[in-house]
Amino acid sequence: MDTLTKLNVFVLVLSAVLLAMACVRADRVRAWRSGINPSAPEVPDASFTVARVVLVAMAGLGLCTALQGFGVSDDLAWSEGELTSAVRGATSDLDGFTFQVDQSDTPLSFDDYKSLIEDRITENGAADAPQAGITAEPSPTDTPTEANLTITAHGTDKTFCTHVLRTRSKAHDYTPPGISGGVGTLTYAGYRLGVETREGAC
Numbered sequence: 413m414d415t416l417t418k419l420n421v422f423v424l425v426l427s428a429v430l431l432a433m434a435c436v437r438a439d440r441v442r443a444w445r446s447g448i449n450p451s452a453p454e455v456p457d458a459s460f461t462v463a464r465v466v467l468v469a470m471a472g473l474g475l476c477t478a479l480q481g482f483g484v485s486d487d488l489a490w491s492e493g494e495l496t497s498a499v500r501g502a503t504s505d506l507d508g509f510t511f512q513v514d515q516s517d518t519p520l521s522f523d524d525y526k527s528l529i530e531d532r533i534t535e536n537g538a539a540d541a542p543q544a545g546i547t548a549e550p551s552p553t554d555t556p557t558e559a560n561l562t563i564t565a566h567g568t569d570k571t572f573c574t575h576v577l578r579t580r581s582k583a584h585d586y587t588p589p590g591i592s593g594g595v596g597t598l599t600y601a602g603y604r605l606g607v608e609t610r611e612g613a614c
Contacts, residue, residue: 427474434467489567494541499563499572499609501536502529506576507607510584512600517556520600525559525576526550533563542566548574551614560614573614577606 438460445452490498506529511521522528529548537543545566550559556578563572584602587595 421478423474423478427471427478430467430471430474434464434471490537490542490545490565492568492570494538495533495563495565495568495570495572497538498533498536498541498546499574502532503574503607503609505532505536506605509605509607510581510602511605512584512586512602514600515598524550525554525561529561529563529574529576562613563609571611571613572609573612574607574609575614578603579606580604 438455438457441460442454445455511519513519522531526548530546533546533548534543547564548561549564550561554560558578559576561574561576563574581602581604584604585599586602587599589595590597
């Protein structure tokens with residue numbers, strides 16, 4: 413149970429306590445006060461009425477707040493079905509994905525496999541799926557050529573292992589125009605990704 417859900421449950425319990433306090437009869441409160449302090453002045457009926465109104469109002473406010481909080485929590489949490497569908501869509505999109513790298517072997521169109529996969533899974537989420545909460549954890553043995561990333565999401569225990577294999581694709585080399593508009597002298601090497609995903613951690 414995440415922190416937000418725990419907070420919502422606490423507010424619900426507190427609202428129930430307040431409502432229970434509002435239901436306590438006046439004579440019981442008077443007897444309790446008399447037992448503790450017999451010389452205490454008697455509380456008028458109007459005070460009990462005001463107290464009940466305040467307690468019920470506070471309980472109602474707490475109930476509304478908790479229900480809204482559960483709605484927010486649901487909007488931030490991925491379901492098993494949402495994650496499965498988004499991962500499958502991202503895998504399909506990225507299998508055959510082509511890109512270029514600069515002279516230091518750094519991709520030009522994305523930062524790393526982690527960010528690429530996380531962004532693509534989020535993009536493939538359903539309309540009511542969260543827009544955050546995806547984590548693609550790289551394996552310690554990952555290389556620029558081959559990588560295995562464990563996919564998890566906030567709200568579900570389901571995990572996936574995405575395998576990425578990079579192969580050279582000269583057909584996707586890119587040579588930008590030179591300064592004078594002619595053929596440039598710098599060529600960015602093209603690569604193609606092969607992407608597969610299975611259930612479970614890597």
